[in-house]
Structure formats: C-alpha cells, structure tokens
Amino acid sequence: MNNAPTFDSRRARADFPILARDVRGKPLSYLDNAATAQKPVAVIEALDRYYRAENSNIHRGVHYLSEQATDAYEATRAKAARFIGATDPDEIIFVRGATEGINLISHGFTESVLQPGDEILITHMEHHANIVPWQIAAQKTGAILKVVPVDDRGVLDMEAFEALLCEKTKLVSVVHVSNSLGTINPVKVIIDKAHALNVPVLVDGAQSTPHMAADVAELGCDFFVFSGHKVFGPTGIGVLWGKREWLERLPAYQSGGDMIEKVDFEGTTYKGIPGKFEAGTPHIAGVIGLGAAFDYLASMDRVGALQHENALLNVATEQLLAIDGLRIIGTAPNKASVISFLIDDIHPHDIGTFLDAGGIAIRAGHHCTQPLLKRFGVPATARASFAFYNDFEDIERLVEGLTKMKQFFG
Amino acid sequence: MSDDLHDLYQDIILDHNKRPRHYGVLPDYTHTAAGYNPLCGDKIDVFLIVQDKRIEAVQFEAACCAICKASASMMTETLIGKSLDEAEIAFKRAGELLSTDRNVAADLSVDGEIAALAGVRKFPARIKCATLPWHTYIAALKGDAELGTN
Numbered sequence: 105m106n107n108a109p110t111f112d113s114r115r116a117r118a119d120f121p122i123l124a125r126d127v128r129g130k131p132l133s134y135l136d137n138a139a140t141a142q143k144p145v146a147v148i149e150a151l152d153r154y155y156r157a158e159n160s161n162i163h164r165g166v167h168y169l170s171e172q173a174t175d176a177y178e179a180t181r182a183k184a185a186r187f188i189g190a191t192d193p194d195e196i197i198f199v200r201g202a203t204e205g206i207n208l209i210s211h212g213f214t215e216s217v218l219q220p221g222d223e224i225l226i227t228h229m230e231h232h233a234n235i236v237p238w239q240i241a242a243q244k245t246g247a248i249l250k251v252v253p254v255d256d257r258g259v260l261d262m263e264a265f266e267a268l269l270c271e272k273t274k275l276v277s278v279v280h281v282s283n284s285l286g287t288i289n290p291v292k293v294i295i296d297k298a299h300a301l302n303v304p305v306l307v308d309g310a311q312s313t314p315h316m317a318a319d320v321a322e323l324g325c326d327f328f329v330f331s332g333h334k335v336f337g338p339t340g341i342g343v344l345w346g347k348r349e350w351l352e353r354l355p356a357y358q359s360g361g362d363m364i365e366k367v368d369f370e371g372t373t374y375k376g377i378p379g380k381f382e383a384g385t386p387h388i389a390g391v392i393g394l395g396a397a398f399d400y401l402a403s404m405d406r407v408g409a410l411q412h413e414n415a416l417l418n419v420a421t422e423q424l425l426a427i428d429g430l431r432i433i434g435t436a437p438n439k440a441s442v443i444s445f446l447i448d449d450i451h452p453h454d455i456g457t458f459l460d461a462g463g464i465a466i467r468a469g470h471h472c473t474q475p476l477l478k479r480f481g482v483p484a485t486a487r488a489s490f491a492f493y494n495d496f497e498d499i500e501r502l503v504e505g506l507t508k509m510k511q512f513f514g
Numbered sequence: 515m516s517d518d519l520h521d522l523y524q525d526i527i528l529d530h531n532k533r534p535r536h537y538g539v540l541p542d543y544t545h546t547a548a549g550y551n552p553l554c555g556d557k558i559d560v561f562l563i564v565q566d567k568r569i570e571a572v573q574f575e576a577a578c579c580a581i582c583k584a585s586a587s588m589m590t591e592t593l594i595g596k597s598l599d600e601a602e603i604a605f606k607r608a609g610e611l612l613s614t615d616r617n618v619a620a621d622l623s624v625d626g627e628i629a630a631l632a633g634v635r636k637f638p639a640r641i642k643c644a645t646l647p648w649h650t651y652i653a654a655l656k657g658d659a660e661l662g663t664n
Contacts, residue, residue, distance in 0.1 A: 128516065451579035453554050454523075457640060461519040470555045483555035483577050513528065513580070 111408030117493040119144040119400070130463025133498040138283050138442050138489035139467050141314055141336045143397075150396035151338060154389045161385055163362055177388055180395030181378070184343050187335075187398050188309070188328055189319030195351060197344040197381040198391055202310040203233040205329030205344035206277070208381060209306055210237035212354030213275060220246030223272040225303075227252040227260055227289070228479055229282045232472040234308050238277065247274065254479065258285035258434040262293070269298060276305045280312035284471040284487065285434025286417075286442030288312070295324050304350065310334055314491065315440045316410055326350055332390060337397035341390030344381075351377045358383040409492035416490045417441040420499045427506055433480050441490035444471075447506065450513050452486040458509040464501055521633035522640070523580065530584035530627075535591055540573035547658055549650030551642055556582050560650045567598045574647060581640050586647035588628045593651065604628075608648050612641055 117123050120142045125132055134142060154176075160169035162177045181193040190196065199205045218224070224238045228251050242249045250273075252265045269276070276298045281288050295305045304326035309318050313330040320328050327350065332341040346354075356363060356374055360383040365373040374380045420443055424430050429448035447455060456468035467487040470477050477483060488502060540561035549558045556578035563571040572590040576583055585608075592604050610618050611631045620632035634644045 453556075453579035453640070453643065454581070457522065457637060458519065461516045469553065474555075477555075483557060512523070513531075 111405055111412040111492065113412055113493055113495045116404065116409070117495070119146070120493055121145055121148070123493060127463040127465070128461055133464045133494075133501045135488040135490060135494065135498060135502060136465045136467050137314065137491040137494075138311060138334075138471075138487065140333045140339070141491055142493070143338070144336055144400050146400050147337055147393050147396045151389055151393045154392045158392075159389075162388055163379075173388055173392075176392050176395065177386075180391045180398070183395050183398040183402075185345075187401070188313070188330075188343075188345055189317075189321045190345050191321065192348060194377050195345055195348055197346070197351070197378050198386055199329075199342050199344050199381075200340055200387070201331035201333070201342035202308055202329040203331075203342075205327075205342060206233055206306070206308065207237050208344055208357040209327055209329075209346070209354070210241045211357050214241045214244050215355045216353065217274055218242075218245035218247040221272065222247040222274045223250050223268075223270070224248070225250045225252065225265075225268055225273050225276045227265075227278055228254045229258065229260070229285060229287060229289075229473065229476050230277070230279050231283055231308065231310070232474070233310075234277055234279060235475065248272075251475075252278075254287075254476070257436050258282065258287045258480075259436045260287075260289055262290070265294065266297060269301060269303065271301065273298070273301065273303045276303055277308070278305065279308040279310075280318065281309075281315065281440045281442075282434065282473075282476075283311045283442065284444055284473040284476055284485070285436065286439040286444070286489075287434060287436040288438040288440055291325065292323055299324065311440065311442070315413060317406055320345055332394040332397065335394075335397055336400060337394035338387075338390045341387045341394050343394075348377065351381070356380050356383070360384045362386075404492075412492055413441040413490055413494075416494055416496070416499065417443070419496060420488065420490070420502070423499060423503045424506075427503065427510070429510070430506070433477075433482065433485050442487065443489070444485040444487045446482060446485055447510065450509065452484045454513070455486040455506070455509065458512065459502070459505045462501070462505045462508075464498075464505050466502075518636045522637055524630045524633055526588075526627050526630040527580060527584040527633070530587035531580035534574075534576075534583055534587040536571075536573045536587070536594070537575065538573055539575055540571055543571075543573075545654040545657070547650050547654035549646045549653065551646055553642070554579070556643060556646055558582065558586060558647055558650055560586070560647060560654050562651070562654050564598070564655070569593050569596050569598070569601055572651070576647075578646070579640075579643050581634060581643040582646050585628075585631060585644040588626075588630070589647050589651060592626065592628055598655075605648055605652065609645070611635075612644055614638065614641070 160173040162174040181196045184196045185193045253261045298305045306327040307325045309330040314334050328345045333339040363383040431446045433444040452468035543561035545562040558576035561573045572593045574586045620629035622629045
C-alpha cells in the first residue's frame with residue numbers, strides 16, 4: 105500500500121457536464137477556476153427543477169408552492185452556516201456575491217462606525233472588491249485606508265501588519281487566499297492580533313472556500329464573505345456571514361419589501377437579522393442552486409480533494425518552471441492551486457489566445473488586483489487555476505501548449 | 515495549430531511584434547496621447563510630429579500584447595508622410611478591416627501590411643488590442659492626453 109491520494113478526480117469530473125465538451129475542436133481543459141468554477145449536474149438540475157416545478161415567491165405565500173420555496177430557501181441558509189462552521193443560520197445573509205457582501209459591510213461602517221481619523225487596514229494583495237469599497241468609505245467618512253505590504257514571494261509582511269494595527273484601526277479586511285498569487289494568508293494570526301486590540305476582522309473567502317473548508321468559529325473572524333459561483337453554485341448569489349452583534353448594529357443596506365416589520369408613512373420598523381439585509385424578492389433559484397452545491401461538496405471527500413489539488417499545484421509548478429523563460433509570480437510557501445506566470449516577452453494575452461486555440465482555458469490580465477501586479481512590476485500575468493476535477497492530463501496539455509507557443513513566437 | 519490562429523498571428527504580425535518599427539519616445543513631438551485598456555492592462559504612448567497638415571513622424575512605446583504592438587508598428591508605417599486627410603482615410607480603413615459588421619476583404623497589394631489586421635476579426639476578444647493604437651493616435655491628434663477604452 106502506498107500513501108497516494110485516493111481522491112478520484114475522474115469520477116468527480118463526470119459530475120460536471122461542461123467538462124465533456126469540446127472547445128475549438130479540442131477537449132476542454134478548464135484552468136480558469138479562480139474566475140468561476142463549473143457546475144455539477146446536481147446544481148444544474150436543482151435550478152431546472154425549481155423553475156419547472158417549484159417556482160414561487162418566498163416569505164409571503166399562503167399556498168403550497170410558496171411554502172415549499174420558502175422551506176428550500178431557508179434550508180440553504182442552514183446549509184451555508186454549516187458550510188463555514190457557523191452555528192446560527194440567522195447570521196447568514198444572502199447577497200449577490202463576495203463583492204456585494206463587502207459593500208454591505210462598508211456601507212454599514214460608513215453609516216454607523218467610521219469617524220474622521222479612524223483607520224481601515226487592508227493588504228496589498230486584495231482584490232479590487234476589497235479595496236474600492238473601503239476607498240469610498242474613507243472618502244465619505246474621513247477615515248484613512250492603510251495597506252499591509254507583501255514581500256517578493258507574495259507573503260504578507262506580518263511585522264508591518266503589527267506596526268500598522270493600532271487603536272485607530274476600526275476594521276481589518278483581508279483576503280483569505282489571493283486570487284492572483286494563490287497565497288494562503290495567516291488569517292487566524294491576523295484575527296487574534298486584531299482582537300487583542302478589539303479590532304473586528306472581515307475575511308474575504310471568495311478564493312479559499314472553493315479549495316478548503318473554512319470555519320468561522322475556529323477562525324474567530326467577525327465577518328466572512330464568499331461567492332456562490334466559485335464554490336460550484338450559480339452566479340449572482342453569495343453569502344455574507346457576520347457575528348450577530350455586528351449585524352444587529354449595522355444599518356440596513358437596501359430597503360423595501362420583505363425587510364420590514366411594519367410600515368407607516370410616519371415611520372417604519374425593520375425586521376431583525378437576516379431579513380433586515382434581504383430587501384425585495386431575492387435570487388431564490390440561486391439560493392436553491394447554491395444549496396445543491398453545498399450538498400454536493402458535503403457529500404464529497406474535501407480533504408482528499410484538497411490533497412489532489414495540492415498534488416496538481418506541485419506538479420504544475422515543477423513542470424512550468426522547467427519551461428525556459430517561465431517565471432511564476434507568487435511563490436509563497438503556503439499556496440492554493442493558483443499559478444500566475446509570465447514567459448519571456450510573450451504577453452499574457454497572447455498566451456491566453458494561443459492556449460485557447462488548443463481548448464485550454466486560462467485567465468490573462470490583472471485579475472482585478474492592479475495594485476498587487478504593480479507591486480511586482482508587471483501589468484498582467486497568465487493564470488492557471490485548478491479545481492478538484494482537473495487532472496494531470498490538464499497539466500500535460502498546458503505544458504505542451506506553452507512549449508508549442510514558445511516555438512511559434514520564438 | 516488552427517488556421518484561425520495562423521490568421522491572427524500571421525508572419526507580418528509576428529515580425530512587427532518582434533521588430534516594432536518607429537519604437538520609442540519621439541523627441542520634439544507636437545502631439546502625444548496615452549492609450550490604456552483597463553480590461554487587460556495594455557498601455558501605449560503615441561507621439562506625432564504634425565507640420566503643415568502632414569504627419570512628419572509617428573513613434574510609439576508600449577507594454578502590450580503582440581496584436582497591439584504589431585498594429586501600432588504597422589500604423590506608424592502607414593501614417594508617416596501622409597497628409598491629415600490621407601491619414602483619416604487610412605484610419606477609417608483600419609477600422610473597416612477590424613470590424614466584424616462588414617467583414618470587408620483585405621488586400622495586401624492595396625492595403626499594404628495592415629491587411630493583416632483582418633485576421634484579428636475572428637477573435638472578438640482581441641479586436642480592442644488592435645484598435646487601441648489607432649484610437650490613441652486620434653486622441654493625440656485631437657489633443658486628448660489620455661484615452662481609456664473599455
């Protein structure tokens with residue numbers, strides 16, 4: 105017996121219909137998972153079933169279908185809580201994605217927390233979604249945005265973090281896993297140090313949740329956001345989790361139907377959480393589809409899947425580095441299966457187009473992390489990102505495609 | 515290798531990418547503009563010397579893909595020595611060659627090397643790479659210092 109990972113990526117792959125199709129006359133190697141993940145048949149069927157047989161509005165019907173839809177919607181809230189290790193489903197707010205989750209919190213902090221001179225602490229490796237909302241919050245309130253630097257490997261400078269963290273800090277907002285570099289950040293350490301000064305912490309889990317089980321209770325963070333489409337669920341739906349005391353303290357983000365208790369022209373009283381933050385008819389189908397994604401992930405061996413992804417990461421890193429002139433941006437010792445790379449003077453866009461002609465889908469560009477790429481002195485990178493349904497054949501095809509490309513542009 | 519890919523990266527394009535003509539900052543320019551595509555990060559500076567309604571010199575500097583660089587290089591060769599009226603016609607022709615609406619036939623003997631731009635049409639995601647230098651040239655001419663495309 106050996107200790108080889110037992111995860112069967114081939115079997116997992118069969119659950120994703122799109123992976124069986126051809127692209128440009130070639131089998132598809134989908135290596136753009138950090139942008140969005142593919143959907144298992146269980147999610148596709150849940151969406152189809154909802155619209156064919158279950159469609160109804162929630163929280164207001166006296167009829168059968170509405171009760172069923174409400175139950176399925178609320179059941180997903182409980183599944184979402186389990187997915188991230190939260191105990192109270194009321195602390196789960198459905199939003200459009202991680203971006204809207206962060207906007208909801210920045211809106212709340214703008215309205216009722218931040219004062220002139222307060223500080224918001226983020227890092228140099230944040231996605232634009234975790235930069236721009238805080239810039240706007242700072243502009244509106246007179247607060248100051250501070251940025252923790254990263255080193256040449258793409259690792260956070262923790263000494264600088266500790267130096268920047270102070271009594272004035274009103275929130276630390278940090279990405280769990282970098283979408284551009286793959287770096288897994290020591291969020292637990294960050295949270296503990298911030299909490300020692302009573303500073304709350306928001307963790308952007310958009311890139312960690314597809315790879316590893318996140319546990320907000322264990323992490324101890326105050327807010328956690330992630331996107332449904334990156335965890336094999338539908339687009340347009342995501343989750344914000346927050347500690348009850350915070351969610352109760354922050355004001356409503358949008359207003360309208362379904363978030364009120366009582367409306368008079370003289371005044372309105374709002375529902376408690378989570379309803380306070382879910383104005384209007386929500387993305388019911390998306391929530392139900394996301395529930396199917398949670399079920400799918402709960403039924404699989406996620407530890408085995410992560411081991412498989414790490415094996416893919418190691419093999420791909422080794423084989424890519426063997427290509428003459430290839431340089432990897434992001435060499436942190438602790439990484440998720442995301443590889444940003446450059447090849448000589450071949451622009452990432454040309455790399456992307458060339459690989460695409462061979463059915464290999466990667467991302468080329470700045471990955472919505474312009475300040476980070478500027479830090480590394482490059483305007484763009486090519487990025488291959490792996491999910492558990494990728495296999496070693498995808499890596500072979502990637503390496504073969506890049507080798508051919510080098511000859512072509514040579 | 516697919517035929518489409520060969521159409522996109524023709525020898526003319528590869529050659530201009532490897533050996534871009536009229537590359538670098540132009541001293542004593544009369545017009546300049548910076549073009550930027552926020553989608554992919556392509557950046558280009560275009561410099562012109564315009565005298566008596568004639569384009570005496572065009573140079574560019576860029577951090578961009580092969581399509582953008584080749585298009586810019588071919589643009590310099592096309593524009594240099596042309597009157598502004600002739601340059602306007604050349605600009606419109608480049609736009610036609612890159613437009614998917616009409617799919618006009620390109621002719622190397624009539625259009626010169628910019629005929630190679632027609633190969634970009636099959637790659638809609640890349641058309642903006644090829645148009646960026648030309649729009650930056652127009653921005654320079656009009657005196658717009660910065661141009662962002664989406």
